[in-house]
Amino acid sequence: MPDDDSLMSRFDQQGLRRFRARDGIIAVLICSLALILFEGPSIRRQGEQMNSGPGKTLVLAVGKPAGWLGDKLPLAAASHDATAWLSPDDKLDAADSFANVAVTNTGVPPVTPDAFDPADLKQPPARKEPLKTLLVTGDSLSQPLDSELARLLSPKGVKVIRDPHLGSGISKSFLVDWGQLSADQVRKHKPDAIVVMIGANEGYPLEVGKKQIKCCGADWAAAYANRARRMLATYRQGGLARIYWITVPLTRDPKRAAIANVVDASIFVAAQPWRRQVRVIDSRPIFTPDGYRAAMKIDGKETIVRASDGIHLNEPGSKVLAENVMGRINGDFTLP
Numbered sequence: 463m464p465d466d467d468s469l470m471s472r473f474d475q476q477g478l479r480r481f482r483a484r485d486g487i488i489a490v491l492i493c494s495l496a497l498i499l500f501e502g503p504s505i506r507r508q509g510e511q512m513n514s515g516p517g518k519t520l521v522l523a524v525g526k527p528a529g530w531l532g533d534k535l536p537l538a539a540a541s542h543d544a545t546a547w548l549s550p551d552d553k554l555d556a557a558d559s560f561a562n563v564a565v566t567n568t569g570v571p572p573v574t575p576d577a578f579d580p581a582d583l584k585q586p587p588a589r590k591e592p593l594k595t596l597l598v599t600g601d602s603l604s605q606p607l608d609s610e611l612a613r614l615l616s617p618k619g620v621k622v623i624r625d626p627h628l629g630s631g632i633s634k635s636f637l638v639d640w641g642q643l644s645a646d647q648v649r650k651h652k653p654d655a656i657v658v659m660i661g662a663n664e665g666y667p668l669e670v671g672k673k674q675i676k677c678c679g680a681d682w683a684a685a686y687a688n689r690a691r692r693m694l695a696t697y698r699q700g701g702l703a704r705i706y707w708i709t710v711p712l713t714r715d716p717k718r719a720a721i722a723n724v725v726d727a728s729i730f731v732a733a734q735p736w737r738r739q740v741r742v743i744d745s746r747p748i749f750t751p752d753g754y755r756a757a758m759k760i761d762g763k764e765t766i767v768r769a770s771d772g773i774h775l776n777e778p779g780s781k782v783l784a785e786n787v788m789g790r791i792n793g794d795f796t797l798p
Contacts, residue, residue, distance in 0.1 A: 503533060571735075576701060579737045588738075593795035597653035599625040600660035603710065606777055607659060610784035619798035623651050631663035632689050633677070641689065644696040654704070655795065656697045657787060661710035662773055665721040678724040686725065690732035698739045704794050706787055707733065708743045712750035714772025719754070741790050748786060749779065758782075 506526055512518040580587050596615060598608035608624035615622050625647060630638045640660075647653075665677040668685040675682045690707075697705045707729055710722040726746075733740040749758065749767060756768045760778060767779030775783060791797075 574735065576736045576738045577734060582737070587793065590794065590796045591654070593620050593654050593791065593797055595621045595623065595651060595653045596655045596657065596791075597623045597625060597647060597651055598657045599627070599647065600658050601630050601662050602626065602628045603662050603708075603774060604657070604659040605774075605780075607657070607708075607775070607780045607783055607787075610777075610780045611657065611787065614784060614788055615797070623653065629663055630660075631666065632660060632693070633664045633666040633668055633686060641692055641696075644693045648696055648699060652699070654702075655706065655791060656703060657706045657708070658693075658697070659708040659710075661722060661725045664725050678721055683724050683728045683731075687728040687732040690729055691735070694732060694736060694740055698736055701736075701739055703739065704791075705736075705740045706743055706790055707740065708783065708787070709745050711745045711748075711768075711775065712754050714754050714756075714768075718773065741794075743786060743790060745783065748782065749775070 506522070508521065510522070512521060593615075596611065598604055598611055604624075604626045608622070608626060612622040612624060627638050627643070630640070632640050647656075664686070667674045667676050668682055668689075669675075670681075670685050675685055694705055694707070697703060709726040709729060713719045713722055726744075730742055733742050749755070754772070756772075757764050757766045759765070760767075760782065765778050767775060767782060769776050
């Protein structure tokens with residue numbers, strides 16, 4: 463029979479000890495005990511951060527008593543101090559912890575549940591309430607949209623209030639201050655829903671503190687968005703109302719178009735905290751998906767949808783927009 467040339471036999475040839483299975487089990491038990499004594503709190507912490515399931519249950523079954531024991535003994539802290547040089551921690555401030563966000567003034571505005579439209583979360587929509595009063599307001603862009611919405615909703619028993627303010631703008635308050643006007647509209651009418659279309663007369667310098675900011679950089683856009691956000695805060699009435707803010711369709715004049723671009727971008731930013739109540743209806747994919755156009759196909763027929771000034775919608779265009787607005791209203795309200 464040939465000699466056994468296995469690796470284990472070489473230990474015997476050299477007179478070295480050959481370990482038994484029992485010795486391996488004892489070594490594992492000693493290591494496990496040392497792990498529990500020195501790293502018990504870490505085991506518990508890791509278990510708490512695991513996803514729910516059998517694995518988490520098993521780890522916590524060991525981690526909770528191990529963590530309790532580690533809390534009572536100084537071994538875990540001593541182990542951490544002794545090995546800290548192997549992986550030094552950055553000096554972190556407890557005040558910056560997520561746990562302290564609610565009690566610490568970080569300067570970061572909080573996100574609330576109103577920032578999420580249920581549709582974005584793949585959740586059922588909120589329970590629909592009956593629409594009783596609709597306010598349609600803005601500058602001249604809101605005409606004849608207001609008439610079209612009244613034509614569609616008045617026969618259904620909805621009170622449609624048309625309140626356009628021609629020549630006005632959010633960035634020009636010498637005709638009307640929309641901060642004051644929006645508050646007055648809510649006090650008078652208490653509308654269930656508000657349709658806003660404004661932006662034909664913008665681009666004026668905005669005063670922030672004692673500083674005049676000219677259109678149309680990021681500073682101006684931020685100031686404009688803050689004014690629009692104040693209006694939205696008023697119109698939403700603490701979450702009781704829905705707002706349908708329509709962006710400015712691309713205009714024919716490039717200079718006006720550049721201002722409208724900033725106005726539209728500002729509205730999307732202004733509405734972010736209240737996506738649950740605020741629907742920004744982007745008119746550009748409807749009327750100007752590939753640049754300015756005066757006509758589009760309606761029911762298969764090429765139809766002029768813009769006024770001759772290259773800014774406003776005409777009656778056919780307003781009918782198209784009213785149908786889009788009605789689609790959003792039907793998603794939020796029941797109609798009589």
